[in-house]
Amino acid sequence: MLHFDCDYMEGAHPEVMRRLLETNLEQTPGYGCDSHTERARKLIRQACDATQAEIHLLVGGTQTNATVIDGLLRRHEGVLSAASGHINVHEAGAIEASGHKVLTLPSYDGKVRASEVEAFIDGFYRDETWPHMVAPGMLYISHPTEFGTLYSLDEMEALHAVCQRHGIPLYLDGARLGYGLAADGNTLSLPDIARLCEVFYIGGTKVGTLFGEAVVIPRPELLPHFFTLVKQHGALLAKGRLLGIQFETLFTDGLYRQIARQAIRTAMKLKKALLAKGYRCYIDSPTNQQFFVLPNREIDRLNQYATFELWGARGEEESVVRFVTSWATTDEQIDALIARL
Amino acid sequence: MLHFDCDYMEGAHPEVMRRLLETNLEQTPGYGCDSHTERARKLIRQACDATQAEIHLLVGGTQTNATVIDGLLRRHEGVLSAASGHINVHEAGAIEASGHKVLTLPSYDGKVRASEVEAFIDGFYRDETWPHMVAPGMLYISHPTEFGTLYSLDEMEALHAVCQRHGIPLYLDGARLGYGLAADGNTLSLPDIARLCEVFYIGGTKVGTLFGEAVVIPRPELLPHFFTLVKQHGALLAKGRLLGIQFETLFTDGLYRQIARQAIRTAMKLKKALLAKGYRCYIDSPTNQQFFVLPNREIDRLNQYATFELWGARGEEESVVRFVTSWATTDEQIDALIARL
């Protein structure tokens, strides 16, 4: 049976495993005060061209979002997000559990528009009852989005500009950032993101590590007591060096980009084959998540050989499905799936 | 340089690493729905003689405490704990951050007394202003405690009885539980703990895994939506199978007890040597943490060869220090330290 359900079905990239094994009996201090973490930080700063950046390595995405957002907002503020944003749907209310409202914007295949962010904030302060309402205190975006789509550099510049104009931080959830950076046609680099965002994270869990998300704060004075907040949110790993070693490995010799590229290559091969078969994209994604409309009986037939996610019905006869590739997807696997189409 | 600072300086027990490597490219569903986690649950249920128990595998101790306590308490309730309890001191206010007060009891080398729990609760309800105060809604204990001490079976029966009498759950933080179970003179077994506690966790981070704490809920109807709470607290690991594989390994062929025993053996060897040298225990601990009073100049001398924790001054000339062994401590290491005493 083939599996294209998601991008966290395997363990870690073999090189990551090799390094974890190799360093296993080293004795290091805990909580990220070890030399591997220090080296990972240095490598990430270099990759982001952000020499002053503070880097914190956390375990998973939901805890990272909750901790960062809690750190950036004051109590009277909420976070702007696409209605489809992960924080608004699939984090079990983690943002609200730390006291903050998610203020929703329309989602365009997972993306928000700078003009609508502007309109929301303008409209908010034009309503004279605004002091009775939750103030928009930051903007959350994901890149790639939950639908595999990407912001262009121009779109990011526009989001940055509107945030600057209103004095609110821009935070980018990069759970799948590697796949965005490696996508064909991508116009955004890590240094661009570090320049345009107040905080962002570089996802490891879905891009080669066992787990781990690297939070980058280019101008660290913005989040002065982040370490304690990480601890308070239960997001501080005792053996921080496990995160350090993994990110050190990913950011050595371009491994992060190289393994992400593999996922893109297999995803594009599949996309091409599906289009050639006459199926149509539900969303036109350049990354490792492919959303297609397939006839239900074709889905049933394929399910004999492969698992993938049923995204929702489209009328009586068709459904949207999602195929996901990852750093671990091989050409053999993708060819075997294509052979069954 | 030798290191006796804490019990999370290394990675994982080699057998755990071997299994992680061996299973690395298996494809499994996420969030603990894989067969390794299922098997780990079964093995833990057997070890606890608790066939109905629900088992959740979380990443770290602070997140486990915050999630369990948040799940057990209603909004008007707080958690009883020794003033020295980890939740009251070293979790950066995680309990309060989810809305609950820590109600403190005197600490006797880290332990609380059933009689004082009883007195607290009686006194609370005897004060007619009690509806204006935070009600004691559960009891938190750690075993071994932060000071390495252990509850006896009798003491645990007494704590259980007082909790039953007042209808509040008893929760045991077992971050170092393995070292307690393996200690000389220990009278508490896993089945005892499962019988006497409403919730407890079996620590992995400090006892052989890379990370991981296994929450055991012997009567699961007590915490009906715990999975969602774990997610909300950011404590749900995407690749849950990493936890499953590690606990599966620990609970196969008695590995958990065997590796804990090694830490006890080395700790006792060190204790004996320190006593033989004429030093006195600050706390008489039967587990892997040894607290001794040493002359300051002796500490300075030893620090040339070994690191360990300075716990606090005792007058001008002496200080309390903590030596910690773990599953990874070798006889060579402990002999080398003893040779320097």
Next chain:
Amino acid sequence: MLHFDCDYMEGAHPEVMRRLLETNLEQTPGYGCDSHTERARKLIRQACDATQAEIHLLVGGTQTNATVIDGLLRRHEGVLSAASGHINVHEAGAIEASGHKVLTLPSYDGKVRASEVEAFIDGFYRDETWPHMVAPGMLYISHPTEFGTLYSLDEMEALHAVCQRHGIPLYLDGARLGYGLAADGNTLSLPDIARLCEVFYIGGTKVGTLFGEAVVIPRPELLPHFFTLVKQHGALLAKGRLLGIQFETLFTDGLYRQIARQAIRTAMKLKKALLAKGYRCYIDSPTNQQFFVLPNREIDRLNQYATFELWGARGEEESVVRFVTSWATTDEQIDALIARL
């Protein structure tokens, strides 16, 4: 200048003031343990035909909503509400501040539909990722709504039925309940509401008192420690007798209904006059809030004589405005406004 901005521009009904003055130097215990509060509770129980009901008197609407919702929900749950609901818009995030998400439903002039509540809950549990999402834990409605509209008895029966089916409580925000009960064509009585809702409150602030909202819990075992929660939310008035005296007065000799009826009478007189002038309702409200579309130049002209709320633009030439009457509105005032139309 005439004022029709809102229904809390004056102090209290003269009879309420008379009683406050008359009892001013009585000495009573605090926190609602006085005989006036006891008598108010008895009168409200009688009016609701709910002999077992627990009654708590709080000061204002936002604190009442936040306290009740916090008491009804478990940590993993959120509250269903019309997107236009007061808790979702004008309470500055009070619900999220106590840790809960507001789950929004479409608003039909402020009302929600039982079929859509059903569809939301069904859809929620049909999505297999539901344990990662905030569960719908209760339904919040307001009656009259923020737009002056009313649920019929049939609609309330349907909402009750869907809540029962899914085992979630129904909570009715009755900030303006008096005006609903007194409206022409109203089909809902206090005993109906007490039968169909798990919790509701009878608003005083907008209907004759200086302040005060009476929370009714027909089956009090649902909220066992509500008093402490009221205290925790800072919603417990030291001199609780002030609330007792006011509600005692309102529920003596039918005063509550009688003064609400006065507001309805003047509102209907104004509505009739506006319709006769050829203006059209923006929302067809049978209660004390009237929403009409008026030409902007007519609004400007009227503003020389009267204040009222500008609700929003309708194209270039027209706007929606809101006129509000209250128990304090006199025939002289309404006639003076009509004369200026």
Next chain:
Amino acid sequence: MLHFDCDYMEGAHPEVMRRLLETNLEQTPGYGCDSHTERARKLIRQACDATQAEIHLLVGGTQTNATVIDGLLRRHEGVLSAASGHINVHEAGAIEASGHKVLTLPSYDGKVRASEVEAFIDGFYRDETWPHMVAPGMLYISHPTEFGTLYSLDEMEALHAVCQRHGIPLYLDGARLGYGLAADGNTLSLPDIARLCEVFYIGGTKVGTLFGEAVVIPRPELLPHFFTLVKQHGALLAKGRLLGIQFETLFTDGLYRQIARQAIRTAMKLKKALLAKGYRCYIDSPTNQQFFVLPNREIDRLNQYATFELWGARGEEESVVRFVTSWATTDEQIDALIARL
């Protein structure tokens, strides 16, 4: 029967009631945007000699404490308080419910010592694990304390200095402030308090109003969005003018001080009589709360004529009792009590 249980047994001072009645049918905007509130603010600023101060009028003490503390602290911080402080005991966990730990200091008849505040903060940052702990983010004191005692000007200067040194705000809970200002031997004035504290409140509930506490923020940039926080905490009164009218009255022609003085005069008369009878003070209080040790049989006898609070047992034969006077206590009442001693 005479009553000396507490200082909130009556309604409001007759002059306050007269003004509420007189203004009852005035039409004003809500939420504190009326001219009475504006005038009250001006009068309070004058009384405090704090021309730039922002003044917010809230309803009760617990909500005021919770809102101010939530506004002053960042998420990783807690509030220093005497263990006996109202926020640590009798507010049902309101501080923790908004996410913050109360960090306790020893209580000396309700007071904290500057030297111990200093030692706490020094000790905190000397412990190298401090980033894992809740940082002391502000100091809470009450004046008069829960035990009727007062800080001297020197003591306040010292507390101010230690707070300044460590960059944390000093907040004074003035629920009974009037009685402190009017006490014999008091050395603190309102301008002193406004100079030495970052935030404080002037209590109305216990000193002449029906309810109401005036929060004074001498340098308002410290709490920039306090209005929204007040709303979020459910502490914003719709008819804010009720607060405005009451404080306007209290701060016209020295009424606040004059009525507080009456409570002090009667309290001192009682104290003198009790001492003359040979009873001893449990705490030597110069304000309206008097704590005395009385034989149990004398307490039983007195309870035939008067109610007062039983504070706790002193051995088998004696108990501590509390007598409280207020602005409403008359010479007739106090003489009647003295006659029964």
